[in-house]
Amino acid sequence: MTTRQKAESAPVKEKVDWLAEVRGLALMLLAVLAFHSFVAKPFYIPSISMMPNLLVGDRLVVSKFPYGWNWSSLSFHVFPRGGWRIAGKTPQYGDIVIVVPRGRTDDLIKRVVALPGDRIAVHGGQIILNRVPVPQAVEPPVQIPADPELRCDGQPCYDAFAQWLTRMPSGRQVYEPPTLRETLPNGATYLTLDTARQPWDDMGEIVVPDGHVFLMGDNRDHSADSRVPAYANGLGGPVPLSDIGGRAEFLTFSWDGQESWNPLSWLAALRSGRAMTSLRPEHGGTR
Numbered sequence: 001m002t003t004r005q006k007a008e009s010a011p012v013k014e015k016v017d018w019l020a021e022v023r024g025l026a027l028m029l030l031a032v033l034a035f036h037s038f039v040a041k042p043f044y045i046p047s048i049s050m051m052p053n054l055l056v057g058d059r060l061v062v063s064k065f066p067y068g069w070n071w072s073s074l075s076f077h078v079f080p081r082g083g084w085r086i087a088g089k090t091p092q093y094g095d096i097v098i099v100v101p102r103g104r105t106d107d108l109i110k111r112v113v114a115l116p117g118d119r120i121a122v123h124g125g126q127i128i129l130n131r132v133p134v135p136q137a138v139e140p141p142v143q144i145p146a147d148p149e150l151r152c153d154g155q156p157c158y159d160a161f162a163q164w165l166t167r168m169p170s171g172r173q174v175y176e177p178p179t180l181r182e183t184l185p186n187g188a189t190y191l192t193l194d195t196a197r198q199p200w201d202d203m204g205e206i207v208v209p210d211g212h213v214f215l216m217g218d219n220r221d222h223s224a225d226s227r228v229p230a231y232a233n234g235l236g237g238p239v240p241l242s243d244i245g246g247r248a249e250f251l252t253f254s255w256d257g258q259e260s261w262n263p264l265s266w267l268a269a270l271r272s273g274r275a276m277t278s279l280r281p282e283h284g285g286t287r
Contacts, residue, residue: 040061040249047222072099100245113215114238212240
């Protein structure tokens with residue numbers, strides 16, 4: 001075979017179309033951003049305000065479409081904030097929602113306890129909804145893992161829950177704080193913690209304005225929610241529906257805080273029994 005024949009038979013190297021590659025990556029990125037903004041996104045629990053139902057280190061999925069779309073449901077806030085809503089719907093009693101408060105960019109997670117037009121007050125830690133006390137039944141204490149990395153208002157949870165620290169027969173330590181089951185008018189029922197007396201246990205009656213909802217954390221003494229003024233880092237009253245960015249659906253997995261950069265630590269840090277747990281409230285009948 002001659003040199004010329006060899007050159008002609010050699011495979012021709014195709015040039016990389018870098019423009020097409022960049023276009024493909026950009027389209028993929030846009031698809032991910034659109035999914036996060038309009039369908040669902042992952043969420044991480046950084047605080048104890050929703051214990052016992054949500055623990056620090058829980059990872060969950062938030063759906064973006066149940067209440068329509070607005071500025072708060074967008075994953076990246078590159079546009080000025082506004083009160084617009086598209087296909088807007090009102091949450092139901094007991095829904096766990098994501099809220100982006102005015103003047104802040106961090107997402108909070110709370111539970112809907114009052115709807116537009118409701119009258120709500122709080123007396124001794126009990127919700128009074130439309131002049132009727134919301135039932136609270138005493139439940140057996142929940143068992144919250146006494147994870148060494150669990151923080152309560154920036155301090156080790158031992159400081160806040162020391163009196164309820166219990167060692168199980170297996171040697172595992174847990175907190176067993178007083179636990180209540182609360183049931184809202186639509187039958188939505190869930191567990192709450194009320195462990196101390198504090199200023200937000202009492203609130204005079206207000207009317208939730210149209211286009212707003214009243215939000216509270218399940219861990220009533222460690223939640224800066226609609227009861228708490230904005231100057232105290234709370235929500236400062238009822239929250240506009242345009243500040244609601246989505247609904248919590250289910251847990252994907254949970255880490256106890258002992259994970260590190262080393263992937264080998266991830267499996268050991270997993271909390272068992274939490275993956276795929278639904279976050280929709282149970283329904284035990286209406287009153």
